[in-house]
Amino acid sequence: MNGIDKNEQVNQRSRPGLAVIVIAIACAIQPVYAKHLPQQDMTSYVVRADDSLYTFADRYMQSPADWRLLRDINHVANPRHLQINARLSIPTSRLRQTLLTAKVVAVRGSVEKLGTAGAPPLPVSAGTLLMEGDQISTGRDAFVSMLLSDGSHVVLPSSSRIKIGRLRTTLLTGAVDRQFDLRQGEVTTDVTPFKSPRDSFRVITPSVVAGVRGTRFRVNYRTAQDATTVEVLAGKIGVDGSKADNVPPDNTSAPQPIKGGAQTLVLAGYGNLTRTGDAAGASVRLLDPAEMVDPGKVQSAPQVTFDITPVDGAGAYRTEIATDAGFLDLLRDQRTTGPQAAFDNIPDGNYFVRVSATDAHGIDGLPQVFTFTRRLDTTNAAATPIDGNGYLFRWHVDGAATGARYRFILSDHADLSAPLIDLLDVSGGEMSVAHLAPGKYYWTIVVDTFENGLLLSIPSEIRSFTQTR
Incomplete structure (x- = not known):
């Protein structure tokens, strides 16, 4: 056989087949691997004069070394010389962010910033600056209002607790990311319309993830029922059902909605109820605004009292008193099963009262605001x-x-x-x-x-x- 061993001939004939098998296995594995590659959200950037990957990474990326990532993604031959008006694709998750603050503008009663690692809580007063990670708690008949950098307001009524999960802006785009984790009670928000499509504002509870795009709404997490109610007064929000274990403990990303659960779009004048672990509840119309009997009378008796005209479908009524029409400086907040409300120890002054009817599911209806004067009879x-x-x-x-x-x-x-x-x-x-x-x-x-x-x-x-x- 021309000096070639028979076994060697068999090995030579078998090698091409082995190579085909190896290539086939590689081709089969490669698509499977590709399916597991994370799909990144990208931000587009138009190159300006004097830009380079080095200067861009140093100015806008989380690390100056991210120029290499930009080079590989955009197939840049020379990182020092970029074509003006060319577009770069930037991984949004790698863009540098700066932390923002929320300023306390009004406080009533006992409001505390809860400490970490066993540290004692600190009292919160008007002018206090709050940051991402801070956790705020209000006592009974206590209220706090916060002003965000874009003019949005967040109001925490009595017996509530919230954590500022995210409060930051992206340096390159100016997009603002805000997330508030409601652990107990209620939060009322008045969100300034977004300037960027990448802006985000979320309120999350153990039951829901509520995403906002410029609106006024309230979220109330009811601990006893382990459920969350949402009421939209202006604009619209998307509500996803969620679970407590879907919320990242470090708040580095948005909580994940329940798998397979459809989002409920809640428009102005509507609300919904979602129980923890379930998909988002259906949207229901809010009860009509409640009227008051002789709201303009001077409140001169020892108790400040209000008589509410009964509303069809109401199981309870909510009456709030504030010193301002926006109800940022809350004074009292009371729920009653009947159409009457009475308050003790209201000082003389001019006030606003807001009343709403509550349906059988615990969803507050559309509110109505009146003015009244308090002058104690002496x-x-x-x-x-x-x-x-x-x-x-x-x-x-x-x-x-x-x-x-x-x-x-x-x-x-x-x-x-x-x-x-x-x-x-x-x-x-x-x-x-x-x-x-x-x-x-x-x-x-x-x-x-x-x-x-x-x-x-x-x-x-x-x-x-x-x-x-």
């Missing part, structure tokens, strides 16, 4: 019998404003209707009435003062007595 008054079947009425008003005028009303009706006497500009702090027929009488003193050119009438308590002879 009138000390008494009626003493005198000769001639009459009474002497005396009164004194603690802290009465200069120029205050007094109005005396006497009636034989408990609501002071059809008064027997209704006198304006009564001076001296007393007056007498004689020749009263037997019966029961009701009387009051109304203190009239002028504030900013407007007449303010503060009624005192309605008192009564019985004339027996």
Whole structure:
């Protein structure tokens, strides 16, 4: 066989077949490997004069050494010389980001920044700057409002706890990334419309991931039900069902929605309820705004009270008091099962009250805002019998404003209707009435003062007595 061993011939004939097998295996493996390659989000950049991969990486990338990554992705032959107006593809995840702050603009009651690693909590006051990673907690009847760099507001009412998961901007694009992790209670947001399509604003709870694009909405995580309600007052949001174990502990990426769960788009005037572990709940229409009975009356009684006109479908009502129309400086927040609300210890002043009806699922309806004036009645008054079947009425008003005028009303009706006497500009702090027929009488003193050119009438308590002879 020409000096060639038979076994060697067999080996030579078999080698081409072996090579084919190896190539086939490689071809089979390669597509499988490719499927596992992560697909990166890219940002496009137009090259300007004096740009190089070195200067770009030093200015905008997380590491100056990222010029090599840019070279490989964009197939750049000379990293020092780039063609002006050429487009570079930049991995968004490698762009440099800077941290932002949130400024506390209003605080009521006990608000704390929770410490880490066993450190004690720190009190939060107006002017405090909060950063990514900070966790804020509000006590009972406590509230805090935060202002973000773009003008958005975040309000945390009483008995709530939130962590600032992300608060940063990308240096190259200016895109702002904000994430708030609601651990307990509620958060209300008023988000400024986005300037960049890459801007993001998320509120996450153990139940949902709520993504926003410029809107006013509320998210309430109900610990007892392990469920989250969302109410959209303006704009729209996308709500995905989520689970607590889907939230990255280091907040380096967005929490992942439940696999297979469809996103619910919630428009203005709608809300939804989502239980932890379930797909996002269906969108439902919010209840109509609630009305109030005589909302403009001066609140002069020891308790500030509001009577709400019942709303069809309401299982409860929510009444909030604030010093501003935007409800950033909250004073009180109360839920009642009936259409009445009462508040103690409200100082004198001018306020805003916001009322909404709550449906059977715990979703708050559309709110309505009214103004009201609080002036506590400080009138000390008494009626003493005198000769001639009459009474002497005396009164004194603690802290009465200069120029205050007094109005005396006497009636034989408990609501002071059809008064027997209704006198304006009564001076001296007393007056007498004689020749009263037997019966029961009701009387009051109304203190009239002028504030900013407007007449303010503060009624005192309605008192009564019985004339027996």
